[in-house]
Amino acid sequence: MRIARALVVSAAISVLAGCSALAPYPTFPRAAALGENATALRVAICYNTLASTLDEVQVAAQQECPSDMTATPFDTDWYLQYCPLLLPARATFYCVAK
Secondary structure: OHHHHHHHHHHHHHHHHHHHHOOEEEEEEOOOOOOOOOOOOOOEEEEEEOOOHHHHHHHHHHHHOOOOOOEEEEEOOOOOOOOOOOOOOEEEEEEEEE
């Protein structure tokens, strides 16, 4: 009986953890290329294009910017240096003054 209860609890925890595994999260923004503003504050969000909406990614980016700034989309790349395989897209945002 104890083993069955432990298995059910473990399965429930695994399912709940799996649901949040695809949530967008902050990562390192890409470096500025030649001709881009290298001093601008940038934030980046890893996300899965099938599991996350663009609004969710925008909200995650806005949470990373200071409160007196707005996250403005700049670029999206698919390099896997900073984002894992399940969240392969990295959206980079500028934080611009409101």
